[in-house]
Amino acid sequence: MKRFFILVALLVPVVLTAQTKLSQNIVDDFSARVAAHYQLPHDSITGYIAEQLTRSGNAGLDIDSTVFDLKKDPVAFDAALKYLYQYSDCNRQRFIANLRSMGLQTNSVFPIATYTANKYKGEVKALLEDKTDFLATYTGPVTGKKPPATIAEVAAANQAAANAPASTTTGNETATTTETGNTDATTSTAPAADTRNWEVRPLFQVRTPEQLVEMYGANNVTQHDAVNLSGEKEGEAYLIYPDTDNELEVQFDGENGNILTFSHYPSKWKSPYGIKAGDPLDKLIKVNGRPFKLNAFEWTNGGMVSSWNGGALEGKGVIIVLKANNTGDPKQYDQATGDKILRSDMPALKKLDVIIESVAFKAAN
The missing domain is CATH 2.60.460 (protein yfey like fold)
Structure with missing residues (x-):
């Protein structure tokens, strides 16, 4: 019996750690799937998460940059899980189903579900009440976004623009003039x-x-x-x-x-x-x-x-x-x-x- 209690004492900290911290590969997986779905038009899950992040102030300076790279912002990452849990009516099985629908790896789903359910188990009532208030004014997802441009992409776009012609024709390039000097058609440029x-x-x-x-x-x-x-x-x-x-x-x-x-x-x-x-x-x-x-x-x-x-x-x-x-x-x-x-x-x-x-x-x- 004494050995049993010693074994339990050794295992409990390990279990608690597993439930209160996610490995980096799981964090990266969830972050990548949110970014991928945020690029889909009218995606209900990431649209809900993004709007809640914005309203709560967890989105930081720019919602798109935050959602496309949640792994770099631990506060926003946890908030995204919380709002996905809220979206799932704080129901663990529904939450798991939504994680799977986003295409997360199988070995990511259950650790995230356990981590999130444990982290917010004391907030379920408040989360459900907040969801009711939120839906009263929510107008639907605004997704289908592109990832933020990189410095190199901006440089390339601006260089291409600098090399482009100064003007283009937008109509017939020839003009016909009558004997009275009236022009029937003129060159149109813009x-x-x-x-x-x-x-x-x-x-x-x-x-x-x-x-x-x-x-x-x-x-x-x-x-x-x-x-x-x-x-x-x-x-x-x-x-x-x-x-x-x-x-x-x-x-x-x-x-x-x-x-x-x-x-x-x-x-x-x-x-x-x-x-x-x-x-x-x-x-x-x-x-x-x-x-x-x-x-x-x-x-x-x-x-x-x-x-x-x-x-x-x-x-x-x-x-x-x-x-x-x-x-x-x-x-x-x-x-x-x-x-x-x-x-x-x-x-x-x-x-x-x-x-x-x-x-x-x-x-x-």
């Missing part, structure tokens, strides 16, 4: 389609100015001083497509991650969360999911968002400065100026035509 890569995500992976030059060409990248809102120098920064509507500032901040800043509009860049300079205040409130707080204008850090009030942009590394276009009415503008904090749903702000003046996205290395 600018060539812009095939440059305007995806922002690869820029968060760039680590050197040389990589920027490789991606966008030496003529489209310049160096300048990075300046904060107080006009103080904060190191060096690099501009892509300087002095154009598509100007984008890239600042390398070491271990703190890259900072991408947009302050020109209209811009062709596909920015995170779809937020761009020039966007109206109402759009920003909608993206955040609730009103937020900002510093009043004409004061220290005027127009800067000071708190997202726990909204979708909380903790996402999004720094925004707003400006008012209609400042001619002192009665309205005075309400929004000075040393104070404003709520974004303040009635006066609607009349002031407040828009995004600049938006910066910061991502950790």
Whole structure:
């Protein structure tokens, strides 16, 4: 009997470890299958997971990058399992069936099922209640995405665009002129389609100015001083497509991650969360999911968002400065100026035509 208890004492830690940690090959397998299914149009499982990751804040700066590489983000990985478990009504057999439907290897399914059921066994009631609330506003999966482009792919696309003809014909190339000088048909030309890569995500992976030059060409990248809102120098920064509507500032901040800043509009860049300079205040409130707080204008850090009030942009590394276009009415503008904090749903702000003046996205290395 004593030997039996000794054996049990030795085996219990091993069993518990197996139930509380997944091997790297299983993590890689699940991550790969989620990425593969996320590329399928209208995939219900990964669509559900992605939307829940976004709403919960576990998606990080960019939902697509996160879903395509869950193995690199342990928090998002566990959250993805939790939401798949929730999708399966916290039913272990249904959860196993869904894992199999995604094409996971047989030796991955049961360890994941055990790991997930044990990890979230105390949250079943809350998860089911959250699912009911979630489905009340969920409009269905938005999948069929492409993996984020690599630095090399961006460079190749931009080089190909640079080598393309400046214009193309879009109609008959001949023209017939009558005796009276009227032209029956004229040559019709139009600018060539812009095939440059305007995806922002690869820029968060760039680590050197040389990589920027490789991606966008030496003529489209310049160096300048990075300046904060107080006009103080904060190191060096690099501009892509300087002095154009598509100007984008890239600042390398070491271990703190890259900072991408947009302050020109209209811009062709596909920015995170779809937020761009020039966007109206109402759009920003909608993206955040609730009103937020900002510093009043004409004061220290005027127009800067000071708190997202726990909204979708909380903790996402999004720094925004707003400006008012209609400042001619002192009665309205005075309400929004000075040393104070404003709520974004303040009635006066609607009349002031407040828009995004600049938006910066910061991502950790």
